[in-house]
Amino acid sequence: MTSTGRQLAFRPSGWVRALGTLFVVAWLHAFLSDPPPGYYLAPGAVLTVLVVAFLVRVALCGVIATADGRLTVRNVWSTRTLRREEVDVVGIDRADGWLGSGRGWALFLVLEDGSRHRLDVTEVPSLGPRLGRLERQADEIRAWRDGRPPPVR
Numbered sequence: 749m750t751s752t753g754r755q756l757a758f759r760p761s762g763w764v765r766a767l768g769t770l771f772v773v774a775w776l777h778a779f780l781s782d783p784p785p786g787y788y789l790a791p792g793a794v795l796t797v798l799v800v801a802f803l804v805r806v807a808l809c810g811v812i813a814t815a816d817g818r819l820t821v822r823n824v825w826s827t828r829t830l831r832r833e834e835v836d837v838v839g840i841d842r843a844d845g846w847l848g849s850g851r852g853w854a855l856f857l858v859l860e861d862g863s864r865h866r867l868d869v870t871e872v873p874s875l876g877p878r879l880g881r882l883e884r885q886a887d888e889i890r891a892w893r894d895g896r897p898p899p900v901r
Contacts, residue, residue: 755815755898756812757813758810758869759809759810760809760810765807771803775799775800776796779793805825809869810869811870817832817833818832819831819832819889821857821865822869823867823868828865832892835858835860835889835893836857838855840855840879843871852872852873853882854867854868855889870885
């Protein structure tokens with residue numbers, strides 16, 4: 749546990765953040781070094797802003813649980829803070845993906861009101877060898893929910 753009381757934190761991998769940064773830099777360099785004709789400038793600028801905003805938001809995705817019983821889930825399009833007693837079930841299921849594409853697997857929470865809340869930061873494209881990682885992450889969240897120390901990795 750750190751001095752801020754954080755018990756666990758899941759964030760995108762370093763290579764994902766680095767690749768996103770590289771993509772943004774390359775995109776901006778290409779757009780600014782060889783400006784498109786005037787009639788493409790406005791749509792290009794809007795697209796650039798949208799791509800940068802999306803990649804920044806993805807880089808900020810994460811799950812942070814604190815010792816005082818709060819779980820903050822930052823997904824791509826939303827942020828929600830839950831209390832420990834609100835989380836009934838932690839499981840692994842198909843990730844719906846955008847537009848219901850079913851592209852991979854992710855952790856999900858079933859809350860006391862019966863709603864499901866997916867943890868975007870845990871999404872993996874296929875199970876295979878990554879199933880162990882998802883199970884470890886689920887065990888860590890279950891330990892936090894139950895007030896136990898996190899499992900030893």
